[in-house]
Amino acid sequence: MSIGAFPAMRLILRRELRLYFRRPDQLLQPLVFFLIVTTLFPLALSPRLSLLRDMAPGVLWVAALLSSLLSLETLFKADAEDGTLEQLALSGQSLGVIVIAKTLAHWLVSGVALVAMSPLVATALAIPTDAFPVMFASLALGTLTLSWLGAIGAGLTVGLRRGSVLLSLIVLPLAMPLLIFGASATDRAIGGESPAGALYFLGALCVFTTSLAPVAAAAALRITLE
Amino acid sequence: MSIGAFPAMRLILRRELRLYFRRPDQLLQPLVFFLIVTTLFPLALSPRLSLLRDMAPGVLWVAALLSSLLSLETLFKADAEDGTLEQLALSGQSLGVIVIAKTLAHWLVSGVALVAMSPLVATALAIPTDAFPVMFASLALGTLTLSWLGAIGAGLTVGLRRGSVLLSLIVLPLAMPLLIFGASATDRAIGGESPAGALYFLGALCVFTTSLAPVAAAAALRITLE
Amino acid sequence: MQEATDPIDAPRASSLDLSADKIHVWRGDRHVLRGAGFAVKAGELLHVAGPNGTGKTTLLRVVCGLLRPEQGAVSWCGRPIDAIRAEYQAAMAYASHEAALKSDLSALENLRYSVGLKRRVGDHELRDTLGRTGVAACADLPARVLSAGQRRRVAMARVLAMRAPLWLLDEPFTNLDSKGTALMCRMLEAHLDGGGLALVVAHHALALARPIRRLELGE
Amino acid sequence: MQEATDPIDAPRASSLDLSADKIHVWRGDRHVLRGAGFAVKAGELLHVAGPNGTGKTTLLRVVCGLLRPEQGAVSWCGRPIDAIRAEYQAAMAYASHEAALKSDLSALENLRYSVGLKRRVGDHELRDTLGRTGVAACADLPARVLSAGQRRRVAMARVLAMRAPLWLLDEPFTNLDSKGTALMCRMLEAHLDGGGLALVVAHHALALARPIRRLELGE
Amino acid sequence: MWTWFYRLASPPHVYRTAAALTPWFFAVAAVTIGYGLIDGLAFAPPDYQQGDAFRIIYVHAPSAWLSLFAYTTMAFAGAVALIWRIKVGYAVAAAAAPIGASFTLVALVTGSLWGRPMWGTYWAWDPRLTSELILLFLYFGVISLRQAFEDPARGDRAAALLGIVGVINVPIVHFSVYWWNSLHQGGTVMRLGKPEMATSMLWPLLAMLFGFMCFFGAVLCMRLRGEVLNRERQSTWVREAVKP
Amino acid sequence: MGGYARFVWPSIGLALGVLIWNVWAARRHHAQALVRARRALAMARSEES
Ligand code: HEM
Ligand SMILES: Nc1ncnc2c1ncn2[C@@H]1O[C@H](COP(=O)(O)OP(=O)(O)OP(=O)(O)O)[C@@H](O)[C@H]1O
């Protein structure tokens, strides 16, 4: 009677994308945040601006991580607040399908946009053009991994009143390896060394989370929805 | 018939503080964010850890600014969403009173807590103890100024769907001088130079916003509440 | 429980009146209110009725001053409400569609911090008022866990505790059980007997033992 | 507009039944539901009534599987709902206290993305359904600007469009004008005539032309 | 006095006056910008230090000045509207914002292009440059705040308020080169009495400056008419005016 | 342009481009306002009759 898992996923994906584009702020929020954080740093460092170049990968990655994290908070929360998450949960579709569709939509609007905007920020931070391909690849893998990790955290914390702090507390420790290898990949590319090792590691992390996170996030959601 | 402005302010202040303490996450959120941003940096910089000390004031200030800004978003929004802002606005008290009380409460829980926690972070960033007094003073002045600026922004964007990005877009440009002088005061104190100039400037900014922002924020609320 | 009805500011009570004249409001492209108007005096109740979406809520928001109409004006005791904002607000109690409670505060605290801005009031009295609307047992529960009807009763208690001569109520019978509905009617009677005014939006006839003026929107 | 009533999955329609047995739920310190139970068959309606805060909403959430009771179980066609989750959910339409609409999506889109998960459905049919609940004009307005009654009517259209044999409705008459109330009653009649089941929480008597089973909570 | 002022600021009067002024502004702007460009690009001698790169000044400095001037205009008009309830002020503010933002962008980009040969980099985190970037952010903030409101009247008032608050940045942009030691050079033209420039270079620059101001006036008038029309759509004078 | 052509001409080009864009955008703005005002007039008339 009810429709299959794949059409359902497509439907939810479309719903999510439409919602994001209906609220351009949700779409722009992480980008603007990313831009602004990277602008703030040079200002704060103005007495020692010469450091900027060495810090650039670090600044870039911290900004990316934070902006992605901020938008993850609303992954399930908005739906929980207006009662539509209940409707989704009662739709006859498995929670896994819902989680996958929502997370992919989140990555499509936040991660991809972030990668697309990174050249601008990188130029302002004086990262050389040669390092761009590695930067793109590492950011794309990193943001996808982060979206999956964030889905678990968001699933656990939706409905909890202490949600957002918990989210950072849960997700950030998990995201640390991401940060270290992402920044080091970009750093090595800037220095002209081979970033292969760090990139492989990022790729492995990404595959790992992509296969396990949906299950974990669905379980988390089931616990908290109750 | 209705009660005076001062008792009203005290009542709202008490209400706000109680709400913050009822939701420890709102209280902890900025602090956790502050902590996390400052710990992320050393991680992202791991290949070049020697830079850390020179960047410390910048990192500290960016983290303080962002964490304070994030919590400002809900200054009026939460009340607007559940309908209690309307009740406040119809209470017979002037909007200025409401704004002052809410902003002060925000500063008490975010700014003061941040100052209180800064030694911890500063130690982790290898800022010498001698520089602490200047750091305290500059952070206290800076966060108060930011709370006032944020109140204007939050008042202008409450009820808007595109609120949160706009808030950063509005507040951060105004807050940039704060960042520059705050970081430079701390930096000079670390270097053993006199931070007086930058501190005076921060103080002047603080006095300036304290006297003008309530009027502006009340005007903003009046416009948007309509 | 000293008083059975709420004493309203005595001196002015006789001369109170509220009127609105040719109110026009656009919402998006819709001309929602097209020249609505009314006049209510002390002791009178105006029942605002009409099909869904015809602007009853909008009218109430105009009357309480939250929305400025494109044309027309609302006057309280002969003066436009914009000119006597503070005084008007002190004399008014508004209950919107939602209960407007902070979900993290208890019912009692909610009342304390909203009624407290209008007049000095003790917890003891507020507890009494909650008791009169039948939610004494919920006084110390956070509003978040209350049932829909209980929330509505807390909002009712807030209106009562404000002791304002003018009540503006948007569908106050929503979610109330039959006893709650009867209670609300008794409260309205007592309020009008004490010289109060009331604007009530409701879809059903009000079971009051007095003639009621009616404003039908959306003809 | 081909069908007057919504055809429900024919084969099973005769053998449908829903029952709950000795449900116990605690909320905080309160023992809200103390052994509530009922049984409903195809074509029957159960009217859940009781004073505010006695657990009607809680019971409905247990029945639809959103809340697991501390004791007791709900069965659909003889099997516990936990065991046949997907199948049960496909056969059920739940309307909660709130309308559960995304305020940034239009009424039509809201329906498309929620009904669409239950069965394949075209925009044309959804528009028809919105028309039948009297909000055709609001189909393309964002839900945010709708009046309280209009939101409720959209939620009503969602239940209708799901074509589910089991309806669980929490105070469906809230905010509706008198025409809306009559419409809701007619819809319920048609649903039951077509072999559907319904659990309805309501504070007032339901004006249906058939005997109604009643579950009174909180005695 | 006041009634006279209000009549002067009445929408129909402003609408007609703006229409009358537009062609004059355009004419003057075309002549001065034309002269300035030709003289500046073809005839003025190359700078002894910067070579021909200095010619960027003929578009950079006027657009940079204009970016500040337009912001000040916008904030002032907003203040007049908020304080004295002169509604035309909102229209002026709304009209000035996009023009100002576009010239801020020109100043930033031409400055970057000039910076590459002079300082060896397109961008540096220098006070003047940063504060000009902030000016752009402020323009964006004002524009998007106005658009974020569904009710135009509220959008007008909110944007006016933000414009006033942000005007604090204008002196910062202007004086940043004096207050902090900066890569960017200090005033060359505005320093009265002691012009640092050869007159053959200076005249075209002054002409460009004046031309850009007139151009601003012209475009402002055109946009102003649109804004006034939008705001007064329901009034009888507009109905008379637009009757086909 | 003494080796600086690739910096000077884009600058001049951009500036002229923005000048032209401003004129175009302002004209369009006014034209759209006129259209909208006419539409409002037409709607008002149809309501009256
Ligand atoms: C992105 C880079 C740049 C930005 C954002 C920028 C911004 C500005 C601004 C805002 C003004 C107007 C100041 C006022 O009226 O107070 C200005 C003027 C000026 N700029 Fe730049 N500028 C940049 C790069 C440069 C470069 C590279 C040069 C030349 C080496 C330069 C030379 C000038 C000159 C000569 C003036 C006129 C100064 C005066 O007489 O006041 N600018 N610029
Ligand atoms: N931006 C908008 N665009 C179009 N229509 C709008 C907009 N905002 C509000 N409306 C319409 O204005 C009307 C507002 O009505 P209001 O909420 O006052 O109704 P009501 O009489 O209180 O109805 P109910 O009985 O359902 O509560 C609704 O019909 C709504 O659809």
Ligand SMILES: Nc1ncnc2c1ncn2[C@@H]1O[C@H](COP(=O)(O)OP(=O)(O)OP(=O)(O)O)[C@@H](O)[C@H]1O
């Ligand atoms: N954490 C808690 N602590 C104490 N009591 C609670 C808690 N959570 C819920 N309750 C109580 O449980 C009951 C829940 O009732 P429910 O919402 O099911 O009522 P209802 O019958 O639907 O009422 P209404 O007619 O008002 O909608 C309420 O009395 C509420 O006060």
Ligand SMILES: [Mg+2]
């Ligand atoms: Mg209504």
Ligand SMILES: [Mg+2]
């Ligand atoms: Mg209920």
